[in-house]
Amino acid sequence: MSPQTDLSGDAPDFDGLRVQIPGEHQIWFVFGDQRHYITDIDVMRSIFRDDAFRTETDCARLPEGSVLGPGSRLVRRSGSTSVHLVVCSHPGQETRHLVIDEAQFEHYGFDAEKIVEISPETLRNIPVGLPLGPLATALAMAERYSLERLAEGLQPDRPTLLLLLEERNRFAEQFATHLQETVRRRVNILFGWLEDGQLVISSAAPATAGSVTTRLPVEDLASAALPLRIDRIDLLATEFKPAARAVIAALGCAFDLTPLAAPPAPSSMDAAAIGEFRALVQQAARTIACSDIMLAALRAWFPGRPITIGLDPEPGKPNLFRVHPARLDPDEELRVLIWNGALEPEKRLVAETIAACRDDQAAVRFYSLGGTPMARAPAGLRNLGPANCLDLNKLVCVLRPHLVWFPSPAPEVFDFRVSAAMAQGLPILAGAACGLGLRLDGRPYSWILPMNATAVIVRSELAAVRTRWAAEYSRLRRTEAAPSFYPGAYLTWDAPTASDYAEPQPQVAAPLQPAKKKWRLFR
Numbered sequence: 337m338s339p340q341t342d343l344s345g346d347a348p349d350f351d352g353l354r355v356q357i358p359g360e361h362q363i364w365f366v367f368g369d370q371r372h373y374i375t376d377i378d379v380m381r382s383i384f385r386d387d388a389f390r391t392e393t394d395c396a397r398l399p400e401g402s403v404l405g406p407g408s409r410l411v412r413r414s415g416s417t418s419v420h421l422v423v424c425s426h427p428g429q430e431t432r433h434l435v436i437d438e439a440q441f442e443h444y445g446f447d448a449e450k451i452v453e454i455s456p457e458t459l460r461n462i463p464v465g466l467p468l469g470p471l472a473t474a475l476a477m478a479e480r481y482s483l484e485r486l487a488e489g490l491q492p493d494r495p496t497l498l499l500l501l502e503e504r505n506r507f508a509e510q511f512a513t514h515l516q517e518t519v520r521r522r523v524n525i526l527f528g529w530l531e532d533g534q535l536v537i538s539s540a541a542p543a544t545a546g547s548v549t550t551r552l553p554v555e556d557l558a559s560a561a562l563p564l565r566i567d568r569i570d571l572l573a574t575e576f577k578p579a580a581r582a583v584i585a586a587l588g589c590a591f592d593l594t595p596l597a598a599p600p601a602p603s604s605m606d607a608a609a610i611g612e613f614r615a616l617v618q619q620a621a622r623t624i625a626c627s628d629i630m631l632a633a634l635r636a637w638f639p640g641r642p643i644t645i646g647l648d649p650e651p652g653k654p655n656l657f658r659v660h661p662a663r664l665d666p667d668e669e670l671r672v673l674i675w676n677g678a679l680e681p682e683k684r685l686v687a688e689t690i691a692a693c694r695d696d697q698a699a700v701r702f703y704s705l706g707g708t709p710m711a712r713a714p715a716g717l718r719n720l721g722p723a724n725c726l727d728l729n730k731l732v733c734v735l736r737p738h739l740v741w742f743p744s745p746a747p748e749v750f751d752f753r754v755s756a757a758m759a760q761g762l763p764i765l766a767g768a769a770c771g772l773g774l775r776l777d778g779r780p781y782s783w784i785l786p787m788n789a790t791a792v793i794v795r796s797e798l799a800a801v802r803t804r805w806a807a808e809y810s811r812l813r814r815t816e817a818a819p820s821f822y823p824g825a826y827l828t829w830d831a832p833t834a835s836d837y838a839e840p841q842p843q844v845a846a847p848l849q850p851a852k853k854k855w856r857l858f859r
Contacts, residue, residue, distance in 0.1 A: 350398065351470070352444045354380070354389035357396050363389050367433070367444070368466045370401030372423070379408050383421070385447045402431065410451045413459045419451055420459070421468060431465035436477055440469045482550035486526070487563040489539055489548065495567040495829075496524040500583065500591075503574040504529050504542055507748045508596055511626070512572055513541045514755075519823040526564065528583075530554075535583055537564065557586035568829055571620070572596050576613040584619075590829070593620035594646070598633040598749055617641070621829075626750045628771035645774065646821040659781045660761030662736045664805045669701045670798060673737040673762075675723065675753050676706055682744035682767070687714045688791035693798070700798055703735065706753070723753070732760045739801065742766045765797070781808050 350366040354374070357364075363380070364371035374380050380387060383404075407424030411432070419441060420432040435441045441448075464485075467477045490496055497519065499512045516525045527538045535554055540547035552560040569591035571580055576599065584591050593616055602610055617623050617638060624646045625631035634643050664670065674686055686704075693700045694716050702716060706723035720726065740762045746753055754772060757764055763781035766772045767789065776782040785797060 350392065350395060352440070352468075354384070354445070355392045355395040356389050358391055358393055364395060364398075365404060366395070366398065367468050368401065369398065371395060371398040372401045373403045375403060375405045379404050379406060382450060383408060383410055383447065384445045386445070388445075410446055411454050411459065412451050413456050414453050419446070420462075421446070422462060423465065430462050432459070432462040433465045434467040434477065434481070436467050436469035436473060444468060479550050479552075482548055483552075483560070483563060485548045486537065486539060486550055487565075490524040490565065494522065494524050496526060496565050497827075498526045498528050498537070498564075498566045498569045498587075500569050500571045500580065501527065501529040501542075502572060502577070502580045505574070507750075508572050508574060509541045510752060511596060511750060515570070515822070516541070519827060522823055522827055526566070530579055530583065535561075537561070554583060554586060557583065558588060561587055568592070570594055570624075571616070573616065576609065576616060578612055581612070581616060581619070590621045591619075592622045592624055592644075593617060594624045594626060595630060595634070596626070596749060598630060599637060602637075613637075624826075628774050629745070630749045631774070632771075644821070644825075646826060658761060659763060659779065661763050661781050661805070661808070662738050664738055664802065667699075669699045670739065670802055671701050671703065671735065671737045672765075672798070673703050673705055673735070673740045674717075675740055675742050675757070676704055676744070685789070685791060685794065686717075686743055689794045689798075690714045690716050692791045692795040696795065698795065698799065699802075703737065705731075723756075728756055728760060732762065737762065738805075739763045739765050739798075742770050742772075745770045765801070 350371075351369075353366050355364050355366060355371065356362065363374045365374055366372070377387065402423050403425045405424050405426065407422075407427070407430070409422050409424075411420050411422050412418065419435045421435065421444075422430055422432050424430050435444065435446070464478075464481065466475070467473075467481075469477070499515060501508045501512060512527060516527075519525065527541055529536050529542065531551070533554060534551045535557060536542075536549060536551050538544070538547050538549040566587055566589055569584055569587065569589060571584065571591055571593050573580065573593060573595050574597040576595075599605075599613055605613070617634075622644045623634060623638075623641075624644045625634055626646055631643060631645060634641075662671070676683070676686065686702075690702050691714060692698075693702075702718070704717055704719045705721075705726070720731070740757045742751070742753065742757075742764065744767060745751065751770065751772070754764065754766075754770075754775065764772075764776060764779075765783050765785065766776065767785050768787040773784055776784065783797065783801065785794060789797075
């Protein structure tokens with residue numbers, strides 16, 4: 337094979353040529369600023385007019401691209417004049433490259449007699465690669481083609497919502513994906529984020545395999561995005577910088593503001609940043625708080641301004657959804673699953689609580705999940721390992737915990753640990769600092785510890801939980817909870833009403849229906 341590629345200096349322009357490096361046997365076909373190895377003479381003769389090639393030393397400076405192996409061919413869709421080069425690197429691994437015009441077809445030395453006609457369905461199933469032609473033209477055509485594919489994937493009878501990520505990070509992408517799962521049955525969903533001065537719009541979250549992605553210049557955004565028919569934007573803001581507002585202004589449609597990072601205190605921000613943050617809130621149709629913590633922060637910044645409360649992006653699982661408590665017999669230990677954080681005070685509280693239960697010989701067994709391992713785990717605590725390395729559903733089925741305890745808040749403003757626990761139907765005990773008061777309000781088998789709770793208070797609460805366990809069954813609902821903010825109110829896109837901002841009121845549990853009489857078919 338060729339020696340190590342040297343990318344120093346300007347690479348020579350061998351686009352469209354077949355080239356051999358002196359002293360080597362390989363023949364390379366150059367396109368897209370890469371050299372592509374032609375595996376044998378039969379492949380060359382199935383595509384090109386002749387067997388000619390040039391010998392060039394500078395070809396070694398080009399990076400290697402995909403291989404033109406057996407099965408590589410020229411194809412054309414039935415009824416079309418456009419020709420594609422299908423590059424087959426391995427069996428079942430193909431990409432198609434559109435030849436942008438007849439002049440480029442001649443320049444590349446392709447043979448018109450070797451074009452094979454295929455059905456539109458067959459062509460559509462071959463992944464798309466970079467068009468063949470001058471690089472700038474090819475890139476522009478690729479972006480235009482991706483934009484057309486994005487537009488074709490939108491259902492014309494549904495409005496289109498753009499989830500605009502101000503910053504690409506794990507939490508923002510996870511939150512946006514959950515929003516997509518919640519509302520995708522009612523609206524078209526697009527993801528957007530800024531990258532190198534361009535707006536990247538995709539059919540799925542960043543780095544999702546198989547997604548269709550296009551890049552649009554911000555300065556020409558108004559006309560470039562017209563085919564996508566964007567009706568609404570939800571800005572998932574983390575930095576509150578002017579670039580996001582410029583994109584929204586260019587798109588020219590109403591937007592919601594969902595902060596995913598608590599804004600710092602005004603004293604720690606400069607005047608420009610404060611002005612930008614206030615401008616975003618004032619121009620937004622709605623400012624949506626995704627947690628108790630965010631609600632408190634926004635109200636501190638904007639006292640008296642309406643803030644919409646949206647607490648539950650987990651798809652199909654509103655914050656009052658059914659709980660499935662494990663059976664707790666009088667002589668049975670209370671199994672507590674502690675979902676740890678990384679904060680030292682909470683670790684100390686956990687250790688002291690376990691020690692207090694051990695000293696009182698309380699019938700409680702503790703398991704630890706996630707968080708940073710303690711330097712010295714207290715006796716009576718079994719560490720199960722990091723949560724992201726475990727199958728939570730399988731763990732719950734085997735362990736059957738009675739309670740999951742969140743002693744410390746998540747680092748993000750919305751706690752997806754709680755989403756996971758609620759998805760399993762687990763009873764929840766949470767520290768006041770977790771900010772789950774609104775989210776757990778009215779949910780059976782859910783308790784909030786007082787602020788600055790000590791080990792003695794937690795020990796007493798665990799004893800009270802055991803006492804109240806059977807009585808809580810009367811609060812379990814046989815029907816689904818009332819509709820949550822997502823997707824109903826979230827997708828109204830009308831002028832907000834006062835009811836949008838009202839905090840959830842505790843709901844009276846529906847009375848249990850008497851059990852139906854069982855018919856005895858046989859005596």
